[in-house]
Amino acid sequence: MLAPLAGIAHMLSHPFLRDAFLAGTAIALASGVAGYFVVLRSQVFTGDALSHVAFTGALAALVAGVGVLFGLYAACIVVALAMAALGPRGRADDTVIGATFAWVLGLGALFLTIYTTSSRGTDATAGVNVLFGTIFGLSGAQAMTDAVISLGVALAILLIARPLLFASIDESVARARGVPVGMLGFVFLGLVGVSAAAASQAVGALLLLGLLAGPAGAAQRLTARPYRALWLSVLIALVSVWAGLTIAYAFPRVPPSFGILAVVAGCYLLAFAATAGYQRLAQRMSRGALPDGDSSFTPRMRSSGRPFRVVQ
Numbered sequence: 371m372l373a374p375l376a377g378i379a380h381m382l383s384h385p386f387l388r389d390a391f392l393a394g395t396a397i398a399l400a401s402g403v404a405g406y407f408v409v410l411r412s413q414v415f416t417g418d419a420l421s422h423v424a425f426t427g428a429l430a431a432l433v434a435g436v437g438v439l440f441g442l443y444a445a446c447i448v449v450a451l452a453m454a455a456l457g458p459r460g461r462a463d464d465t466v467i468g469a470t471f472a473w474v475l476g477l478g479a480l481f482l483t484i485y486t487t488s489s490r491g492t493d494a495t496a497g498v499n500v501l502f503g504t505i506f507g508l509s510g511a512q513a514m515t516d517a518v519i520s521l522g523v524a525l526a527i528l529l530i531a532r533p534l535l536f537a538s539i540d541e542s543v544a545r546a547r548g549v550p551v552g553m554l555g556f557v558f559l560g561l562v563g564v565s566a567a568a569a570s571q572a573v574g575a576l577l578l579l580g581l582l583a584g585p586a587g588a589a590q591r592l593t594a595r596p597y598r599a600l601w602l603s604v605l606i607a608l609v610s611v612w613a614g615l616t617i618a619y620a621f622p623r624v625p626p627s628f629g630i631l632a633v634v635a636g637c638y639l640l641a642f643a644a645t646a647g648y649q650r651l652a653q654r655m656s657r658g659a660l661p662d663g664d665s666s667f668t669p670r671m672r673s674s675g676r677p678f679r680v681v682q
Contacts, residue, residue, distance in 0.1 A: 389513035396520035398611040402604030404565040405586035419471040420566040421578040429481035442567040450563030503574035503627040573627040584634035588641035
C-alpha cells in the first residue's frame with residue numbers, strides 16, 4: 371500500500387526531478403490559464419507563431435553570445451506585443467499572425483546559418499534543446515526563475531480574467547460598457563508571450579502549441595461554463611506535466627516533452643469521445659427515440675407538424 375508513496379519519494383529524491391516538477395507545475399498553471407483564453411479568443415494560431423518565435427529568439431541569443439533564456443523571453447514578448455499592435459484593437463488576426471510566422475521563420479533560418487558557420491557554433495545540441503525542451507536539464511536557479519515568472523503570468527491573467535472574458539465573448543458590448551478592449555488585448559498577448567517562452571523550456575518550441583491549446587481545448591469540450599472550463603484547463607495541464615515527467619522517469623528512453631504531450635493528446639481524445647457520445651445520444655433523443663428502443667410512434671409525431679403534448 372505504501373509502495374507508490376515510496377516510489378514518489380524516491381523519484382523526488384533526485385534534484386533534477388525536483389527542479390523539473392517545480393518549473394513544470396508553474397508552467398502548466400500559466401499555460402492552462404493563458405491557453406483557455408487563447409482558445410476562447412480563437413487565437414490558437416498565435417501559439418503556433420510564438421513557437422517559432424521562441425526558436426528564433428534562442429538562436430538569436432546564441433549568435434549574439436547572450437543567454438538563451440534572455441533570447442526566448444525577449445523575442446516572445448516583443449513579437450507578441452508587435453502582433454497585438456498590428457491587429458485590430460489589440461487582437462491579432464490570422465493575416466497578421468501568418469505574416470509574422472513567415473518572417474520569424476525566415477529569421478530563424480538566417481540565425482541558424484550564422485550560428486552553425488561561426489566560431490560560436492560549438493554547442494551542437496543547443497538548437498535541438500530549444501526545439502524539444504530541456505526540462506530535465508534545468509538548473510535550480512533556472513527552475514526557480516521559470517516558476518516565479520510563470521506564477522506571475524498566471525496571477526496577472528487571473529486578475530484581468532473577468533474583463534478579458536467579457537471582451538472575448540462580446541467585444542462590442544464590452545467596449546460600450548467602458549472595458550478597455552484594446553489595452554486588454556495588448557496585455558494578454560504580452561502575457562501569452564511570456565507563458566510561451568516559459569513553456570518552451572518544458573516541451574520545446576515545436577510542441578509548445580500542444581501545451582497551450584490541448585488542455586484548454588479539452589476543457590471547453592467538457593463544459594460551457596467559463597470559470598469551470600478555466601480551472602479544468604489548468605487541472606488537465608497540471609496532470610499532463612506531472613504524468614509526462616513521471617513517464618519519462620520510469621522509461622528513460624521517453625523524452626519528457628513526448629510524455630507531456632502524449633498525456634495532453636490523450637486527455638483531448640477522451641474529452642472528444644465523451645462529448646461526441648453525449649451529442650449522438652442527445653440527437654437521438656431529439657429525434658424522438660424512446661429509451662426502450664421502440665420508435666414506432668416517432669414518424670407519426672414528426673409528421674404531424676404539431677408539438678407533442680402529454681395530457682393528464
